Amino acid sequence: MERDGIFGLKSAFFASALFLTACAREPSSQTGEAGQAGSTQTLASLVISSIPASEAGAGEAKSAAELEKEKALKNPYPNDLGPEKIDEEVKTYPAEAQAGYKLMLARCAQCHTSARPLNSRFAEPEGKDDPAKEAAVAGLKKSNPEFFKDGGVWQVEAAVWKRYVKRMMAKPGCKIEKDEGKKIWQFLVADSAKRKLGANAKKWEAHRRKLLSEFRQKYPERYKELEQAKDL
């Protein structure tokens, strides 16, 4: 009930964004297939294969969904270099979060791979409502100041995942229903607590630093761009 409350508070905006622009189902979209292919390809080949020569300048109108996917693949993130699954870790999560994980794998790999959310620096603490989450962030600032020193490793905010799931759902061609978005969000919060904050924080730090340095070598220009935009 309380969790419904959290999502419900701002649901007027959420619902209207959803119904007006988001999740317009594409009748014959092929994005799902290409998204799955991504899991067996390297990022570099994905980026290239996402822009077939035959399409470039062919004058054929692309759907908003196709354009969104191209945008997602053309602009890689360090996150993309990490694993696309965390099956072993998730076995220890509550049943609800495990279900949210499965949905995330299915729904959040439409435009980029599931590596993008799974290896993200975003961390949202658990809490029964927004004020409880704000209080949790304030507590972490005291107990773990390191979480707030390097934005490339951790970006801890009371509603960062709620905001991002909504942002993704508002994208053209997105195929995520409102109740699915909520479950995915709840998984991302549980996962923040398990893998990024708390006992595994050091392991998380090492993981993110490795991704950042690999990314810097592989995509130096994009690294600079993200650094300047404070999006690393």
Ligand code: HEC
């Ligand atoms: C309709 C296409 C689409 C879908 C579906 C989608 N994304 Fe994205 N995602 C994008 C694009 C495009 C970007 C590039 C940044 C932007 O436009 O916000 C992105 C970027 C991201 C980032 C990186 C943001 C950053 O600054 O580090 C994360 C994390 C993310 N998505 C998570 C998700 C999650 C979680 C889902 C499922 C709820 C999802 N995405 C579903 C298109 C999509």
